[in-house]
Amino acid sequence: MTASVQIYQSKKGWVIYIPFLITIAVVVLSIASGKYLPAIICLVVVLGLTLPMLLNTKYTISNNNLNVRCGFMININVDIAAITKIEHTRSPLSAPALSLDRLEIFYNKFDSVMISPQDSDNFIAELKNINPVIEVK
Numbered sequence: 001m002t003a004s005v006q007i008y009q010s011k012k013g014w015v016i017y018i019p020f021l022i023t024i025a026v027v028v029l030s031i032a033s034g035k036y037l038p039a040i041i042c043l044v045v046v047l048g049l050t051l052p053m054l055l056n057t058k059y060t061i062s063n064n065n066l067n068v069r070c071g072f073m074i075n076i077n078v079d080i081a082a083i084t085k086i087e088h089t090r091s092p093l094s095a096p097a098l099s100l101d102r103l104e105i106f107y108n109k110f111d112s113v114m115i116s117p118q119d120s121d122n123f124i125a126e127l128k129n130i131n132p133v134i135e136v137k
Helices: 015-032 035-057 120-130
Strands: 005-009 057-062 065-070 074-079 083-091 102-107 113-116
Touching: 005 120, 015 035, 035 057, 035 120, 057 120, 074 102, 074 113, 102 120
Parallel strands: none
Antiparallel strands: 005 057, 057 065, 065 074, 083 102, 102 113
């Protein structure tokens, strides 16, 4: 018997586009003033840090485990049986989420992670199907 794997992509809110807008402004101003090297450096750094997040932020439910992946920097595994509570939040704190429309997942005794799945209702239902005692606020 094979386990079902559910992959939820991150919702992308307007906040994630701010670094791109700032980068475009810096590049345009640098090129307009004849400074090509700062423009290229800024472009490479910002794209190198943000593109992996945009393309690879996802939340995978498989084998009673939740894997939170964000770019090449964040890879968190959470035992779904250890999840105690899920709260809706709009906290701007740093998180592996590309939108401010977030869920905070509380697990173990003191751990939590904020995420922003595109289909949060189905995401929560899938977690509760595996662990019915999860409290949702």
